[in-house]
Every structure is written in C-alpha cells, then in structure tokens.
Amino acid sequence: MTRQADVVVVGGGQAGLAAGFYLRRAGLDFVILDAQHRPGGAWRHMWDSLHLFSPAAYSSLPGRPMPVQPGHTYPEAAHAVDYLAAYEQRYEIPVQRPVQVREVRCEDGFLCVEGDTVTWQARAVISATGTWWRPFVPAVPGQDVFAGRQLHTVDYRAPKEFAGQHVIVVGGGNSGAQIAADLAGVDDVGLTWVTRRPPRYLPDDIDGRALFDAATARRRALEAGRPDTGGVASLGDIVAVSPVRAARDAGRLIHRAMFDHLTEHGFSWADGTTAEADTVIWCTGFRPALSHLAPLGLRSPRGRIATDGTRATDEPRLHLLGYGDWTGPASATLIGVGRPAREAVSQISDLLR
Missing domain, CATH: 3.50.50.60 (FAD/NAD(P)-binding domain)
Incomplete structure (x- = not known):
C-alpha cells in the first residue's frame, strides 16, 4: 500500500512533536511515524530516579508550557512522558504508531518512506529519531572474556x-x-x-536554563562571525x-x-x-540513529550527514532534527528543539511552494 503526504516525520518523540506543531500551523499535509507503542519517546525508557535538568517552565515545547509537577522543582521523567502525551493530543498531531521505518529512498520524484505495511511518498522528510536507540560502547580489551x-x-x-x-x-x-x-x-x-x-x-547553581542560554549565546556568536564561545562544553x-x-x-x-x-x-x-x-x-553515550537514511547515500565516512542548519546539504528535501548541536544548538532538549523545528518547517514550506 502506498500513501502520499507533503511531509513525513520519522520519530514521534519531542523533536517530532515540535515539528508537528509547526507543520500543523503551516497548514501542510503531514504524518508522523513513530516506532514506539505509546507517546513519550525516549523519556519512557529512562531510569527510575531520573529528573529533568530544568524546572518545568524551562522544559517546554512550542505553544504549551510544561505544567509544574507538585513537590518537584525538577520534574521526573514520567512527568515529561505525560506532558508529551498531552501535547500530542492537545494539538491533534497525527502520529501513527507503532510503525517501524525501514528506509527512506528516492523514487519517482518523491522521498519514499517505507514502513512495516505502508510506503509513504513524501515531498519532504524530517528525520527526528534521536540517539537513544543507538547506544555506543567503546572497544575495550577483554570485553569478550568478562564473565559478568x-x-x-x-x-x-x-x-x-x-x-x-x-x-x-x-x-x-x-x-x-x-x-x-x-x-x-x-x-x-x-x-x-x-x-x-x-x-x-558545572557550578552547582547551573541547570538547564543556563545551559540553554550558553547554547544560544554560542549560536548567536557563530552567526555573527564572532569567536566560538564553546557553548555548554566550556562550562563542564x-x-x-x-x-x-x-x-x-x-x-x-x-x-x-x-x-x-x-x-x-x-x-x-x-x-x-x-x-x-x-x-x-x-555510560558511554550514543550515536545518531540514522540507518533508515542509508539508501540516500548521504553519510560521510565519519557517520554524519552534512547539513546547513537542519537541512541536508545534498538533499534539500530532507531535514534532521533533534540530534544535538549538529542540527541546532540544544536541539536535543525539550526547550531547545523549538527553534530548529520552526526553521525546518519554514524552509520546507518555501520548498514546497
């Protein structure tokens, strides 16, 4: 079965929902394909004691502030899951789940997004799969002999x-x-x-608010041609x-x-x-989950896709959202993903016109 949409978003976590907010506001025909069975993205899979780095007011997606969690200055991960589920419902964002996207390829003038049972022909694609699904473990001698x-x-x-x-x-x-x-x-x-x-x-008084400010200051400095401030990495x-x-x-x-x-x-x-x-x-980090984009042949030997902002340099119909500073300062955070999502949708709207 084949269907068509102006835009297909791959991934229904925070980055996908931020894209959905702006796609709906732009009046574009779109669908979000999410591999998870329920809303919440990676937040649903975090460890029990995890709390957000920022107060609720500084952990919000576009259009709707995260409600305060009673008794918690820094909300629990479960509160973030509830917020994302409510956000998706409030804005009637069309998320289909569970849908495992196998690949994105060029075919007949479209970007074809192949899912489990349906292939979507899209005029543009936003990849918002994040990194949680691709954990990285370094090669260390003795890993194959350790019995634990x-x-x-x-x-x-x-x-x-x-x-x-x-x-x-x-x-x-x-x-x-x-x-x-x-x-x-x-x-x-x-x-x-x-x-x-x-x-x-980092200094004890620094939380996600200061981190977002540092990332924003770095972006502004680079855009103005001033020296790189180092952003969050300069703080610790x-x-x-x-x-x-x-x-x-x-x-x-x-x-x-x-x-x-x-x-x-x-x-x-x-x-x-x-x-x-x-x-x-x-606890050795993650890599971008980009295997579904392999048929496009865009990845460098180092594993990344060259981008200008969120847009893939060699495929202007493709945008990558929420993978960190690589695709927008602080774009892997709740509060930080809004700006690159808005810019990606603006560029897609111009392209489709």
Missing part, C-alpha cells in the same frame, strides 16, 4: 537489581554521574566509577543535580582513572592493580 553482565545506560532502571554485586560504571558525563550516584547510596551494592579524565562538574560535563551533588558532597562519588582492560572476573589497570566486578554499565 555488560549493560548500557539504556538498560539501567534501579539499584535494586544489583543487590550484593560490585558494579563498574564507565563514563564521566551526566548519565555516568547520575547512575553512579544512584548506586552509591545503596549499602549492599559495591561501586567503582571510572572516567577517562577527572569529572568536570556534569550538571550537579541534587542526587549527584549529595553523593559528591558526602564523599560517595569517587572516581578512578579508566581501567586498562577487563578480565574474566573484573578489571585491571596498566599498573597491575586489579579489582573484581559482577557488572559493567557503559
């Missing part, structure tokens, strides 16, 4: 499943610090937190949310240098020091 469990951030839910175990948490970013802090507060869980460089905490790697701050200040969040290799029952440093472990949690 190896998990990634995407697999972690709560400390209770690690009772009586010693856990290695690998990674010096936000997820590594937050999961290490989560485990550090449990008496019957042993923890070793390893990072490639000493953790860089770890937002000191209250659980992280509490664990750090209590002396429970102690890092060690990255180990040299894994052994059958643990890990070893270059100086010969060893330690035993039952589980490794790789």
